Amino acid sequence: MAALVLFSCARGGGQAEEPASTTEEPAAGLDAVFTDARHGYRISYPAEWSLVDHSGSGRLIRADISRGRTAGLQVRVQAGSAGALEEFANRYCRGFREEMLSHWGGTMEELERGLRLIGANRGFRVSFHARRRQGDQWLLVNYLVSRGGEVLVFQCGARFEERRHYEDLFERIVASLQFTGPG
Numbered sequence: 001m002a003a004l005v006l007f008s009c010a011r012g013g014g015q016a017e018e019p020a021s022t023t024e025e026p027a028a029g030l031d032a033v034f035t036d037a038r039h040g041y042r043i044s045y046p047a048e049w050s051l052v053d054h055s056g057s058g059r060l061i062r063a064d065i066s067r068g069r070t071a072g073l074q075v076r077v078q079a080g081s082a083g084a085l086e087e088f089a090n091r092y093c094r095g096f097r098e099e100m101l102s103h104w105g106g107t108m109e110e111l112e113r114g115l116r117l118i119g120a121n122r123g124f125r126v127s128f129h130a131r132r133r134q135g136d137q138w139l140l141v142n143y144l145v146s147r148g149g150e151v152l153v154f155q156c157g158a159r160f161e162e163r164r165h166y167e168d169l170f171e172r173i174v175a176s177l178q179f180t181g182p183g
Helices: 002-010 085-104 160-175
Strands: 032-036 041-045 050-053 061-067 071-079 107-118 121-131 137-147 150-159
Touching: 032 050, 032 061, 032 071, 041 160, 071 160, 085 107, 085 121, 085 137, 085 150, 107 137, 121 160, 137 160, 150 160
Parallel strands: none
Antiparallel strands: 032 041, 050 061, 061 071, 071 150, 107 121, 121 137, 137 150
């Protein structure tokens, strides 16, 4: 799953498009806003990053947001249950790890996992240090936030040597999450 984020970044992420809505004020330090009206949420991100907006489609991936070949994130919406975020997250993490190892080879060391506040929302975060078969290393961070019968999944990735900068930025982007409609 995150392989798509990182390979999308490595290819340049496609053609940048305007966000679905730019009328909302972005979070402090983040200059642009992505709004997914269909699923009722918005996030802020750095304006110099590229956005490929998939929110008008029925795709699992709602947005690809990237900074060249160095860092990026995907926003996904998956079916989940309203009350069992930790159980869903544990299943999701197992599948994510298996998929990444089969796709990238190498190793993945889990750095952190657990329930926590993500901005104003209760969520789940898991991070990995991935060492690809080709030798490059990545920080992979997944944030999951449940709302109603859906789980928003933010799959973030950055080159490991730049993790300090991007990990903080990922935190701020995901913390900017605001729900815009009933859930």
